[in-house]
Amino acid sequence: MAARAERPEDVEQASRQRRSAGEVRASVVGVLAGLVRWVGLVFAIILVVHVLLTVGNANPDNGITVFFADAADPLALAFRNLFTPENAELRVLVNYGLAALFWLVVSAVLARLIRRLG
Template identity: 40%
Template structure:
């Protein structure tokens, strides 16, 4: 090796192809978790968009506003009338904001549980017992 060539070149016979194989169950768990995350975030965004439309005084007769209102009612988890303050905008903010947060929490919990149960790996300790 000379000073002008700091690294030794490998011949094609010496080169190694490194292939990282992922366990099939890992791919399934990652895909399932990605789908769950997308759905939960989408539902939270629909609820947030409905809040924005209500605060911006969007025309309720508009097709897009009706579409978002219908969808937000479908994904509000029954929380649309949980709190009933006098102001309709505040009611929408509190109830649908809470539903959006709940969707995000549901997504986090589900993906965590699926990963914890479905991924191969070392034995996980769910609890510890004191041995005397």
């Protein structure tokens, strides 16, 4: 059986399809990496706002203060009680501040890993 010669139009179309598939993949990887960075940033902002409200002696019964305290607690992970100074404001500042840094670093590393593997 003789090999069928490919037409230049067919080769060009196949090349465009491969290129567009690669572009789509790069797009998806970029969006996913960006999403990971944004999630880490939002987590860090929640933790920092909680720290600011606590250190600034915000009314603990206020809805905003309660919201950020409730949202920050699960995000603090094991940092919640890592250091136990006597001063409550200092305790929140150090522990929740470290948790915010953790989320920023982890999201940056994960985003870079996603881009590199993608």
